[in-house]
Amino acid sequence: MRALLDPSNIELIKILDQLALEDVDITAREIARHHSVLKNASAFTRNPARMKLIVESRQKQLKARAVAISLASSVEYDRKSERSARDSEALALQLKRMIAAHAGLIRAVQLAGGMSALERFWKEYKEVGDAVQMLDAVPPKAIVLDIK
Numbered sequence: 001m002r003a004l005l006d007p008s009n010i011e012l013i014k015i016l017d018q019l020a021l022e023d024v025d026i027t028a029r030e031i032a033r034h035h036s037v038l039k040n041a042s043a044f045t046r047n048p049a050r051m052k053l054i055v056e057s058r059q060k061q062l063k064a065r066a067v068a069i070s071l072a073s074s075v076e077y078d079r080k081s082e083r084s085a086r087d088s089e090a091l092a093l094q095l096k097r098m099i100a101a102h103a104g105l106i107r108a109v110q111l112a113g114g115m116s117a118l119e120r121f122w123k124e125y126k127e128v129g130d131a132v133q134m135l136d137a138v139p140p141k142a143i144v145l146d147i148k
Contacts, residue, residue: 006037012050016057023065026058 006012015034019026028041031054044050109118122129132138 006035009050009053011035011037012044012053016053020057020061020064023061026054026061028054 012031012035015031016026018034019030024030028044031044032039032041038044044054109115112118
């Protein structure tokens with residue numbers, strides 16, 4: 001029987017650790033590319049002790065990748081929730097501005113003479129309002145008030 005090259009598998013263990021650290025798929029061929037003495041993949045697959053080390057390292061690598069994916073997805077979820085919160089705040093601010101603008105317009109109408117002033121204003125734009133109505137451009141749930 002031939003003597004085993006690298007019987008203590010020290011170099012194999014170093015290669016496995018390096019591949020796991022670099023997140024390179026652990027395969028017998030990849031290990032053979034990095035090993036200084038054993039250059040054939042079969043030198044690893046036919047030896048039960050080496051194969052056991054490879055399988056254990058592969059399992060560790062798969063677990064590490066699963067943890068990394070779960071962490072990445074939770075970070076992505078946090079980013080999405082932060083973005084959603086910012087969007088919600090922006091919409092709330094926009095709503096406050098719209099309410100303030102409408103309140104300002106109502107106050108301006110009151111200061112300009114009330115409803116009679118508003119009626120005089122809308123007489124000039126009645127044709128535009130009628131054209132919009134004929135084109136069905138008014139949203140279906142919009143409430144349109146006729147000012148006489």
